Amino acid sequence: MFDLSGHTAIVTGAGQNAGAGIARALAAQGAAVVVNDLVAERADAVSSEIRDAGGTAIPMAFDVTELSSVRDAVDKARSEFGRHLDILVHNAGIPADFGHGQFRTLDPSRWRAPVEINLFGAMNLVSAVIGEMCDAGWGRIVQISSGSARVGSDQGLSLYGASKSGVEGFIRHISQEVGPFGVTANTLALGLQANAAGSNPEVFSRIATRRPGTPEDVGAAVVYLASPEASWMTGQTLNLNGGSVTT
Template sequence: MFDLSGRSALVTGAGQNAGAGIARALAAQGASVVVNDLVAERAKTVSDEITASGGRAVPIAFDVTDPDAVRDGVGQARAEFGRHIDILVHNAGIPADFGQGQFRTLDPARWRGPVEINLFGAMHCLSAVLDEMCEAGWGRIVQISSGSARTGSDLGLSLYGAAKSGVEGFIRHISQEVGPFGVTVNTLALGLQTNAAGDATAAIAARIPTRRLGTPEDVGAAVVYLASAEASWMTGQTLNLNGGSVTT
């Protein structure tokens, strides 16, 4: 069950945190994994870890906000693995300027960063892989999102939440367009993860029903299911992975 042998996967933003956990989990199930990151050294570190553990991985650094770079990276992956990308996990989502702050205090010049990486980044990546998935009659798209897409807060996340809300809507529509071709498209909305730090984080974690933050391993396991053959009837959905902090 959940065997991904013979499949190739591209995970964006996979050089650290949840993205690294996703790449490791997919490789452990037999997929050949492209470890993408904006920082080449991070991508190589995770790729080397996977290879040392007996998996197959290649580091390919590119910026998801650059459509030409995305297509070049996908082409490089095709050459490395000898096949098209079967599984895309668009995890990259936090730009250098996160745009955090109360909206009234934010210079408009800071508005674009979260939208470029989350919404346009997803568009660039999906555009680069969907044709070949549809032609092959099989494909998996997993978009990583956040609870902030649907739950408001006063933590200065309006730009990030707006970008995640936008990409969730995009994903729902794409699922309807490509479903007849054997391609599923889903969103995994994460709660607070272990890469966050600080007293406020500890206080929030204490209020989570499971009494802990999420881990890269938690995220990787959920993505493996969505990427598997067994998830062929799951599409157009947003799944919450948050330890019960928000229920639906």
């Protein structure tokens, strides 16, 4: 079950944290993985870790907001692996300036970056892989999102939350367009992750499991969504948050 042998994946923002966990998990199930990160050294390190564990991975440093770079990377992956990419996980979502702050204090010059990486980044990636997925009759698109897409906050996340809300809507529509071709598209909305959690016990008390999420938690969920067994799961936003918000 959840065997991904013979499949090829690209994971963006995979040089650290949840993205690295996703790349490791997909490779452990047999997928050949493109490890993308904006920082080449991080992509190299995760790719080496996967290969040392017996998996198949290649590092690619590029900016998901640049369509030409995305298309070049997809072409290179096809050449390296000998087949098209049929699993896309868009995890990159936090630019150097993700517009943190109360909206009334934010200069308009800071509005664009979160939307570019989350919404236009997803559009760039989907446009680069979707044709071959549909032609082959199989594909998996997994968008990583956040609870801030649907729950309001006073913590200065309006730009980030809006960009995540936008990409969730995009994925829902894509799922309807590509479903007849054997391609699924889903969103995984993450709660508080360990890399951002700190050590405040009051924060953990708001989570039913009393702990933040780990890269392994995220990787396991993505493996399911990317698997053949998830062929009837599409157009959904799944919450992975330890019970901090229930639906």
